Each structure stands twice: as structure tokens, then as C-alpha cells.
Amino acid sequence: MPFDPTYYNRPTLEVAQDLLGQYLVFDSPHGTLIGEINEVESYIGEDDPACHAARGKTPRTSIMYGHGGVAYIYFIYGMYYCLNVVTEVVDCPAAILIRSVIPIQGQEIMRTNRHAQKNMKDKQLSNGPGKLCQAFGLTKAQNGFNLITSKLRIEPSNKTIETFTITPRIGIKVGQEKLWRYHYN
DNA sequence: TGAATGATGCGCT
């Protein structure tokens, strides 16, 4: 069963930690895909210079100002998509970037989606924000999907991740003083 | 094995 809606209304860093080890599930046209979330980054509020909401509410970022528990998927670098989980409550813009998942189910579909070579390890299929969206076949078509009731969901894995690494966020030029990247191998 | 680089399109100034 997916999480209760209030799960995502909590403080973002709390949700981010809890998301580690849970399952990202997508009922794709080719079959169900499941990945274990093992890397996340938090982007919190207009005061976080690295957060897309730092420059205020725009058509693109308005989804972050809505209620938690929906997907925020954006296009970047001309060829990739990134998947985020919107957190907190209305008018409190925050989200968690899912940077990496470990393939659990549907690896063959992921390989096809990624045009992967045969010798590629399962983990390499989705160990990056652009790669996991390509592996899962996620595009802006899934932007705004409800992560509890739609085909794109996060479900409990019954795993508890007690040991993980905390570091600065990757690939940004501002806000590096915040240690909001959580991951494990 | 690590660093540099090109591909590529959209949102925002």
C-alpha cells in the first residue's frame, strides 16, 4: 500500500530520510517497474538558492507550491528529465530529487528504455537522476502525478536504512553549504 | 582512472 497523504506533509529532510530504501513503482506501458531509492537530495523553499522556487512562483515551479505527494518532473540539459517528490504543505515550496534507484523489478524493460549494452550492470541502469527517468520511461507526461493513487507511486519496502552518507548536493553552484544529499550503496 | 567536453531544448531575464 502507498503511504498516507500526510506522509509528505512533514518536514522535507524527515521525508527524505524516510524515502531511502522505499520502492519507486511505475506501471509503465511495457510492464511494472520497481526501484529501491538509494539517493535523494532535498530542495527546500525560496530561501534555498539551489531550489527552483528560489526565483519565485512561475508556471514551471507552481507545482512545488501545491500540496505534497505529487511528482515534479522537469526537463534539463536538452535531453534529460529529473524526478522529484513534492513535500510539505500548500505555499511551502519544497521537493526531494530522486537521484538514484536500485532496479528491483522490470530490469529488461529498463535495459530497452536505456538502449543499454549487454554487459551493463543492473545498478548502472538507474544510478543517476537522468538515467533513472530514462530507465523508467518518465517524461513531463507524468508531471503532477499523485504518488499515492496514480501509476507512478512510492510504496513501503519494509526495509529500514540505518546507515547512509550525508554530503553536499551534486551538480549545483550555489547552496553547497547545505548537507542535504543522503545516499547509500 | 580522472578530467574535459559536446550534445541538446526549454524556462526565464
Next chain:
DNA sequence: GCGCATCATTCAT
């Protein structure tokens, strides 16, 4: 027009 929450490939060590 510029910059970007990326990745695969190329090139140098």
C-alpha cells in the same frame, strides 16, 4: 541569449 538539480564519450596521465 544564457544557464542549467546530466551523461557518455574522448583524451590525457
